Amino acid sequence: MSPRRVVVLGYGMAGSRLADEIRRRDPAGERVALTVLGAESHPAYNRVLLSAVVAGTMRAETVRLHDEDWAERHHVDLRTSITATRIDRGLRRVELSDGSTVDYDALVIATGASPWLPPVEGLEQGDDVVAFRSLDDCARILEAAKLGAPVAVLGGGLLGLEAARGLAGRGNLVTVVHPASHVMERQLDAGAAGVLVKSLTKLGVTFRLGVGAARYLPGDGLKLDDGSHIPADLVVVCTGVRAETALAEEAGLSVDRGILVDDALRTSDGRIHALGDCVRHPGTISGLVQPAWEQAAVLADLLTGTDSAARYRGTAPVTRLKARDIDLAAIGDHEADGEVLSFADPERGRYAKLVVRDDRVAGAILLGLPDSAAMITQLHDRGIPVPEDRLSVLFGRALPAGAAPASSPADLPASALICRCNSVTKGRLVEAWRAGATDVPALAEATRATTGCGSCRDTVCAVADWLVAQ
Template sequence: MKVAIVGYGMAGARIARELGRRGLEVTVFGAESSAAYNRILLSSMIAGKQSEAEIALPAPPDHVELRLGEAVEAVDLSAKTVGGTAFDKLVLATGADAFVPPIPGLLPLPTGAYVLRTIDDARRILTETENRASAVVLGGGLLGLEAARGLAGRGLDVTVVHAAGHLMERQLDPLGSQVLAATYAELGVRSVTDAQTTRVIHGDDGLSLVLADGRTVTGQLMVVSCGIRPETGLARAMGLDVGRGVVIDDQCRTSHPDVFAVGDCAEHRGIPYGLVGPAWEQADVVADLLSGADPGAAYTGSRLVTRLKATGIDLAAMGEVDGDEVVSFADPGRGTYARLVIDEEGRLAGAVMLGDNPMVGQVVQLFDTGDPVPHDRRTLLMGRPGESVSVAPATPESMPEAAVVCRCNNVTKKALTDAFRSGARTPEALSDATQASTGCGTCVDDVASVCKWLSGTVAGLGEAAAILKEVPA
């Protein structure tokens, strides 16, 4: 079978690698000239935490044909050809584009204003920071806040301007956002919310955002982070069904039986996820279907846990913001906030864990497994078990074998244990063997913790067994 993949981002690279590993004939078209990289970690690159080499994704086998720097403008479905290459099955992994709002003075982007979507964007921003003292980030969602923290870490005076009433309004309630904003302020990032930008002025001091209430926010550098829009132009030209994204079914198949779509460009059951976890889950389904490894493979949706990747800030948000029962605890002075949304069956429907809370791992596990929450909610809110019920923080020892350590790649504790037993005895080796921590990067410490625990258990058991073999009967 010949498979053509249009798009060599995180989803396209994963399918190419998996299909190539399974011996299929694969041709990949990538609009960017760079080899595949982890787009989620571009903010970490801005912060100086990781280099270009460190965010590179594993290359596919040598027999996979990579045609980089070659944007696909058209596909001949009747002849089943793309870029002069014949295919049996086609996979669209065209991704998404950064959305730039139609604000006067912002389109086209003026000198000194950037989006952060590609590695070239990151390079340009890094070059700009060398001679700039201040920056303004338009957009206080997840990616905007990560970019703001990275710029502040490089010594810039940063202001986030957000149109909604509070930061990360999709994941946080107002109180949680207030605590987050206070934490950011301590790190040198000022937040201006409920701020409608009416125009952008390019002056001698940099770029100024003029707000509806008359205020002006100025920065020598601007990063626009107002969300993404699925790239559907090619799919539309092909006559495929398109909503907000390319419409796919549970097999990630489009309205054409031989064309699949995955990742940021895809819309499944009305949802364009735009996140790495769902993208890779979809990619694995398509790889299993096209390789014949699992003819019944299906994607039925994702339970999302959002992690903020910003130095000095620990934030995990998941599920619903409101529900049948909501309990919360706030300690703004310590930058701590916890909120649980519990459904009528006593299970976790959503949660926010901000700051240093040892129960975050346990909360994520409860969200994943759907197990009932403790009767004494304080055990999860504050990390201090109540007298009646004791729930220990999640540790490698206490984790069940099926516990998911890396959500982006669905790597369980058992998978890490198996890899360790097979010889992957360092965090880096475990990552290479299982792909754990190669997605959003927030589970790096968890993988290292599991590795350390395994070093004292699995390895120890092996040594004990060897000693027993030497003891005379």
């Protein structure tokens, strides 16, 4: 029997992860003949870590998810610098930008999302205006951001703040312009946002909140809608993204602010699936890596026949700000009903809010409290009852079974979740170590720990150090 022809449109984080998951289940390609199409010329890379490239703490090559010969080793027909131009559902064929075609038995759309530029007069992508989304955008930003040059960052969301911190650390004069009354309004309450702004201000970032850009004057700067002006040799745009759905719409698939999918990641055509930032699923929050990881695992089970009952039920959100000298985690729904405990120490950059409902963590915001973040994340992920001493939990001092601080690897049980993005436990790291993965890069290769949002790297290093000492 011939292997099933699976074609993946997109070689970003979702598409590349799906390819990895398929080959984990079908290493030799006996069940699935896999073709992956990527618009960019680069091997797949971790988009979540691009702010670290801008900051100079990581090199472009270190954020790659695959090396140059990955496709050959894993029996994947990988085609880069190429896009799909049309899906012929009747013939089950995809037309490509180079004039060729590829036939499929199952098609997966993983086209991601495109940056959105606000309708500001004079604001057009160019050498001095960069919508921050790709590895090439990093290179353009670093080329334009000369030492000491004034930079305006449009958008005070997660990516905008990461970019601003990175550029300020490089010596640029950075101003964040954000139309809402506080930054990261989707993830933080006003109290946490205020503490975060105070911390970033100490690190060299200036903020203009509650105002928007009205006009961009190249060589001069930004005029804001309150009539004021800020200098800017470079504008970095981080104002959100829009799901890339044009191909799906043209093919007649159901689309509503994203490609509509069910729990099997099926579109309105049963032979076509979709995952990642291009989809709309009731349990998905766009812009986070973990939903795409979980969707990829489910879809790989289905496409390889490993588990025909696999379903994606949604992802509980955990958001981390990846900015040097800032430790921030936003977990679940911080506006949920329930018991609420909070603490603020703006001068020291610390803020904590914990919402407990039915003795479980419903939501939390932890800033400048890494032990608290590690403990509460484990309580949330594993559904562990919150200890009665809520205040000790808030400050990371309670030690319920399975929820010890990540800073003490010896105290963690084998079931403790170390890498949330990839569901890697301490026990899995120990197994990989004993199998020969005896340093952090090898552990990452064997388990994928650290290859998601990157926030677990310090904990993985601590576990590795502990294993060396055994």
